Amino acid sequence: MTTTSLPKAPRSRLGRAYGEELARRPSTDHPTAAARESVTLALAYQDRFLNGPAFLSEPERRTVVEDLHTVYGLLRSLPERVFGGSLTALASAVGMDPLQSALITRSARTGSLLPLGRADLYHDGTEFKLLEFNITSALGGFENADINRAMLAYPPLEEFVRRHALRYQDTLGSMVRTMYAECAAVLPTDRAPVVAVVDTVDNFAVVGPRLRVFAAKLADYGVEGIACDLGEFTYPNGRPTVSGRAVDVVFRYFLPEDLTDPASAALLEPLLVAVERGRVGLFSRLDAELYGNKGTLAMLSDERHRDLFDAAELACVDRLLPWTRYVRPRTTDRAGSPVDTLSHALAHQHELILKPTLLHGGKGIVAGWTADAAQWEREVASAMDGPFVLQRRVRPASEPFPDGAGDSQELFLNWGVYLGARGADDDGYAGGFVRGSTDPAVGVVSMAGGATVGCVFHGGDH
Structure with missing residues (x-):
């Protein structure tokens, strides 16, 4: 949908100001030219870039980062608060099989x-x-700052960012700082650490080119990077080695869903032994996957657990998290009353989305408003008592973006906000990016669903 005027009160006053600036001072340059010419960005996103950035005001940024730290802490506390300290019980509750559970708890x-x-x-x-909170090292986003830098080659944006003292956070730099803090005990002090970016054999055959870019970029942060699959490791003296180089840290890109394969689990075994013996660091630990799944968000949302949280924690959960429940014969509605899940789901089909607890990348998700009634009933019924959750639909508000041709268009954004370890002079905000769609009814605003990607600048006081 193309318009010739901007809405009167969009979420971002900076976004409105930037649109007005472009209308007053049009440019013959194209805003995404540098991004499209970047080999690194082309590998990740082809030429699917938004014609302008998203803007996050400083108050917004501070609030959402603090809320995410609170949610992270609540998720980490679930074993103690809900399962008597048992990681195994939490793993079972989120749908992990015995093999996954054993590897993760180990x-x-x-x-x-x-x-x-x-x-x-x-x-x-x-x-x-908050729709999902991916707590893992396999996050993507290591090119986020490259998008910011490429977009700043567009003179009107560079001038606007400079005038408003806006900035961006380098996501990969934040990841590296978190890795240094988490793996400090095994990192060398007299040389650059050797970090292997690792996936399973099957996955690496697909994502290997992008992970090689990732490994090469680590040199910018004083790290010697290698990209490889689990099968390339040998273990002389019990330490993982690849291409003759002993590894200090394994930057993990494989996920729990990859560990159901006995062959992958067998290749993982000597690596876990090396980690247990202090011969190498694993970043991030496998048990991060216990907390970064949709099932744990349902536990925070569940009415039965509200007495486990204090008033400030509940306020954060209520503010940030939409109603989310496991697909069980009986659940609670938003008013706290018990309801039959299937009947509730059928009555509210167009306001619910069905999600598997452990899969990533939008796999297995069914949006009720995109399915016919018979399909929706089949999907919910087959998910009953399985590793699935129902989540209340969130309708994203539209935001105006330049269309690259002198006008603006309304887009619906999925914000990816990254969180890292807090530092002495930062609050753990690790940058972000957005995916934008012109379709307000799309099931998930994602690259797979046709979205285009953009960078995020933050700052200002509104």
Whole structure:
């Protein structure tokens, strides 16, 4: 939808000001030219870039980052608050099989685990709502700052950013700082650490080119990077080695869903032994996956657990998290009353989305408003008592973006906000990016669903 005027009161006053600036001072340059010419960005996103950035005001940024730290802490506390301290019980509750559970709980006995994740959020016109919180090292987003830098090659944006003292956070730099903090006990002090960016054999055959870019970029942060699959490791003296180089840290890109394969689990075994013996660091620990799934968000949302949280924690959950429940014969509605799940789901089909607890990348998600009634009933019925949740639909408010041709268009954004470990002079905000769609009824605003990607600048006082 193309318009010739901007809405009167969009979420972002900076976005409105930037649109007005472009209308007053049109440019013959194209805003995404540098991004499209970047080999690194082309590998990740082809030429699917928004014609302008998203803007996050400083108050918004501070609020959402603090809320995400609160949610992260609540998720980490679930074993103690809900399961008597048992990680195994939590793993079972979120749908992990015995093999996954054994590997993950074993990893939890080594080293430390610091905040690292990407929150996927919609803004409903009033506040941000958390759809998913991916707590893992396999986050993507290491090119985020490259998008910012490429967009700043467009003179009108560079001038606007400079005039308003806006800035961006380098996501990869934040990841590296978190890795240094989490793996400090095994990192060398007399040389650059050797970090292997690792996926399973099957996955690496697909994502290997992008992970090689990731590994090469680590040199900008004083790290010697290698990209490889689990099968490329040898273990002389019990230490993982690849291409003759002993590894200090394994930057993990494989996920719990990859560990159901016995062959992958067998290749993982000597690596876990090396981690347990202090021969190498694992970043992030496998048990991060216990907390970064949709099932744990349902536990925070569940009416039965409200007495486990204090008033400030409940306020954060209520503000940030839409109604989310496991697909069980009986659940609670938003008023706290018990309801039959299937009947409730059928009656509210167009306001609910069905999600598997452990899969990533939008796999297995069914949006009720995109399915016919018979399909929706089948999907919910087959998910009953399984590793699935129902979540209340969040309707993202539209935001105006330049269309690259002198006008503006209304887009619906999925915000990816990254969280890292807090530092002495930062609050753990690790940057962000947005995916934009012109379709307000799309099931998930994602690259797979046809979205285009943009960078985020933050700052200002409104």
